[in-house]
Amino acid sequence: MIGGAGFKLSHLQAMLLFALFVSMAFGFLSRRQPVERFKYIVWSLLLFLLVGVGIGWAMYPFSR
Amino acid sequence: MMTEETTAQAAPQQYSQREKIAFIIGIAGWLLPGLGHALLKMWGRAVACFLLVGLLVFFGAGMRGNLFSSNGNDAFDSLGYLADLGTGTFYLLARTLEKSGPDVSHAGGDYGTRFLATAGVLNLLAALHAYEAARGRKA
Numbered sequence: 001m002i003g004g005a006g007f008k009l010s011h012l013q014a015m016l017l018f019a020l021f022v023s024m025a026f027g028f029l030s031r032r033q034p035v036e037r038f039k040y041i042v043w044s045l046l047l048f049l050l051v052g053v054g055i056g057w058a059m060y061p062f063s064r
Numbered sequence: 065m066m067t068e069e070t071t072a073q074a075a076p077q078q079y080s081q082r083e084k085i086a087f088i089i090g091i092a093g094w095l096l097p098g099l100g101h102a103l104l105k106m107w108g109r110a111v112a113c114f115l116l117v118g119l120l121v122f123f124g125a126g127m128r129g130n131l132f133s134s135n136g137n138d139a140f141d142s143l144g145y146l147a148d149l150g151t152g153t154f155y156l157l158a159r160t161l162e163k164s165g166p167d168v169s170h171a172g173g174d175y176g177t178r179f180l181a182t183a184g185v186l187n188l189l190a191a192l193h194a195y196e197a198a199r200g201r202k203a
Contacts, residue, residue: 006164006172007126014175017123018182021116025186028112029193 019048082199090195095152097187100194113190120183121154125161129176130168144177150184 009017027041093100098114101107125131132144148155158180167173 006128006167006176007123009123009127009172009175011171011175014127014172018175018179021120022182022186024112025116025190028109028116029190 086198089198093191093194117183117187120179121158124176124179125158127172127176128167129180130166147181147184150188
């Protein structure tokens with residue numbers, strides 16, 4: 001159904017999508033009120049990205 | 065006195081009945097993402113679970129991630145299979161979507177594998193959440 005080549009996403013795009021989906025799932029499951037949910041989703045998304053980019057930079061010296 | 069005894073006998077039966085219903089809701093939530101919450105009339109969570117697990121499966125299969133099968137070679141394959149099975153019926157959907165099979169020779173395929181496994185684990189978490197909510201735990 002999906003073409004042979006599939007989706008072509010960059011590392012950053014894949015990480016952003018992953019972080020967004022997982023943050024939303026956590027937000028919906030752990031918070032009831034819409035405002036609290038939204039805050040949780042944004043906070044979780046930022047932490048995902050911060051940790052992801054941080055680990056990427058931490059591995060940079062060993063990449064060559 | 066008689067009424068108190070009858071009430072005391074009825075309480076464990078009610079508890080047992082509630083446990084059975086909660087178990088069925090948990091299984092329903094596993095089989096179809098969001099169904100467990102839908103049965104509890106938690107519509108927002110039901111739609112969110114269905115869409116988010118569905119999107120993770122869609123993108124995971126689209127990126128040609130590895131969808132593990134039951135005849136794995138090592139423990140990682142078996143763990144991957146268990147994680148993928150967590151998506152319930154969406155496992156079959158992913159198989160249907162991934163016509164060309166997995167391709168983990170590039171980073172996209174590797175990301176796809178993680179997307180698929182995460183979809184399964186998230187759905188198991190959601191099913192457990194629905195089970196706990198049906199048991200009357202705060203959710």
